[in-house]
Amino acid sequence: MSMINYASREINCKIVYYGPGLGGKTTNLEHVYGKVKPETRGKLISLATETERTLFFDFLPVDLGTIRGFKTRFHLYTVPGQVYYNASRKLILKNVDGIVFVGDSQTERMEANLESMQNLYDNMAEYGYDLTKMPFVVQYNKRDLPNAAPVADLQAALNPGWEVEEPAKCRVTPDPYHAGENLVEQIATGEWVERAPFFEAVAVNGDGVFDTLKAVSKLVLKALA
Amino acid sequence: MTAGAPSWTFTEDDFGAITGSMRRFLDDTNSMCAMLVDKSGQLVTTVGSAPGLDPTTFATLTAADFGANDQLARILGETDFTTLFHQGERESVFVADVARRLILVVIFDSRTSVGLVKLKLKPQVEELTALLDVAMSRSRLGVPQQEKLLHGAEQEIDDLFQW
Structure with a gap:
C-alpha cells in the first residue's frame, strides 16, 4: 500500500524483487545502487549471511523524480530466495505495491523458478493480494549463460497468462516492450489471457535492470492515477 | 477499532497533532x-x-524487527509483543505498537532512564492511538486523497520515465 505524505510531499511505494535463490535479485539492487546518483538514493542495506546469501532482505530507497510536486520515492526490497526462509519472505511482502519476479534462465533452475513462483502466489494469497490485479513484471535473468533456456519456454512455464475476467479488458493489448507480442490476447481455445510484462536481463552487467525497474515503477504509479 | 483499515489519510491538522x-x-x-x-x-x-541517524533505513529495519518479533510471539501463542526494548551501551531503543498499524520508535541515551521512558510510553501510545482513530475513521467515510492525487496524471507518469 503506497503512502502519500503531504507534509514531506512524498509518494512512498514498496517494490519487492522475488525469485529463487541465487537468481540475481540482490544483483539487481546492487546495480541500481551503483548507477543512480548518490543524492537520489539512500543506503543499500543487506541483511545477509557471512557467505552473502540474503538472510532477511536487502533494501534500497531511490527517488525516481517529481510528479505534481511530490517526490516519488520507491523502496526496493529483495527477499531471501532459499526455500528455508519462507517466514521472512512472507513478512517482506506485507503492503507491497509492485512485484518483480527474477527468474533464473538456466534450464536446470526451471524447477526452482516454478517453485518460487508458486510460493509467491501462495504467500500473496495469504495476505489476500491477487497478483493478477497488481503491478507485476517478470525478469528472465542470466540470459548470457550458454545453458539459458529459450524465452518462449520460460514464458510458457512461468508466465503463461491468467484468464481475463473483465469483459472490458478482453481486447488485444500489444506488449509495449516486445514488438509483435501482446500482453492481452485471445488464445486458440477462445479464452482471453493476460501476461505480465517480461524483460530479459544480465543483471551482473546491468542489462535489463533499469528497464525492469522502470516498468514496474510506472505500473505502480499508474495504479494510483 | 483501527485494525485492518485498508487506507487512510492524515490531514495537516492530524499531522500537527501527532x-x-x-x-x-x-x-x-x-x-x-x-x-x-x-x-x-x-x-x-x-x-x-x-x-x-538515517531515518528511512531505521524505519525499514524497525518494521522488519517488529514484524519478525510479531511472528515469534505467535509461535509462542501470544497474540503479539506490543513493546520491544533494545539496550545499547550509550543509546537504547523502545519500539511500541500503535493501533496495530503503526510503530512508535523512541531512541534515548543516558540523559534519561529506561524506567521513565517505559512509564511514559504507555500513555503516549494511547494518545497516538486516539489521534489515529480519528484520522482513520474519517478516511473510511470519505474518498482517500491518494486516489485523487494522481488522477489524470498518466502523461506525467509517462514523462517521468523518459530516462
Missing part, C-alpha cells in the same frame, strides 16, 4: 528522537534527532 504529541513526549522523557513508522516500513514522521 507530531505535537510526540514532541511533548520527547520533552517529558528527555529522549533524543521519536519516529512513527508504518508496519510496511514507511516512515510517517520523525521528531528530534540522533547523531548519524
Whole structure:
C-alpha cells in the first residue's frame, strides 16, 4: 500500500524483487545502487549471511523524480530466495505495491523458478493480494549463460497468462516492450489471457535492470492515477 | 477499532497533532528522537534527532524487527509483543505498537532512564492511538486523497520515465 505524505510531499511505494535463490535479485539492487546518483538514493542495506546469501532482505530507497510536486520515492526490497526462509519472505511482502519476479534462465533452475513462483502466489494469497490485479513484471535473468533456456519456454512455464475476467479488458493489448507480442490476447481455445510484462536481463552487467525497474515503477504509479 | 483499515489519510491538522504529541513526549522523557513508522516500513514522521541517524533505513529495519518479533510471539501463542526494548551501551531503543498499524520508535541515551521512558510510553501510545482513530475513521467515510492525487496524471507518469 503506497503512502502519500503531504507534509514531506512524498509518494512512498514498496517494490519487492522475488525469485529463487541465487537468481540475481540482490544483483539487481546492487546495480541500481551503483548507477543512480548518490543524492537520489539512500543506503543499500543487506541483511545477509557471512557467505552473502540474503538472510532477511536487502533494501534500497531511490527517488525516481517529481510528479505534481511530490517526490516519488520507491523502496526496493529483495527477499531471501532459499526455500528455508519462507517466514521472512512472507513478512517482506506485507503492503507491497509492485512485484518483480527474477527468474533464473538456466534450464536446470526451471524447477526452482516454478517453485518460487508458486510460493509467491501462495504467500500473496495469504495476505489476500491477487497478483493478477497488481503491478507485476517478470525478469528472465542470466540470459548470457550458454545453458539459458529459450524465452518462449520460460514464458510458457512461468508466465503463461491468467484468464481475463473483465469483459472490458478482453481486447488485444500489444506488449509495449516486445514488438509483435501482446500482453492481452485471445488464445486458440477462445479464452482471453493476460501476461505480465517480461524483460530479459544480465543483471551482473546491468542489462535489463533499469528497464525492469522502470516498468514496474510506472505500473505502480499508474495504479494510483 | 483501527485494525485492518485498508487506507487512510492524515490531514495537516492530524499531522500537527501527532507530531505535537510526540514532541511533548520527547520533552517529558528527555529522549533524543521519536519516529512513527508504518508496519510496511514507511516512515510517517520523525521528531528530534540522533547523531548519524538515517531515518528511512531505521524505519525499514524497525518494521522488519517488529514484524519478525510479531511472528515469534505467535509461535509462542501470544497474540503479539506490543513493546520491544533494545539496550545499547550509550543509546537504547523502545519500539511500541500503535493501533496495530503503526510503530512508535523512541531512541534515548543516558540523559534519561529506561524506567521513565517505559512509564511514559504507555500513555503516549494511547494518545497516538486516539489521534489515529480519528484520522482513520474519517478516511473510511470519505474518498482517500491518494486516489485523487494522481488522477489524470498518466502523461506525467509517462514523462517521468523518459530516462
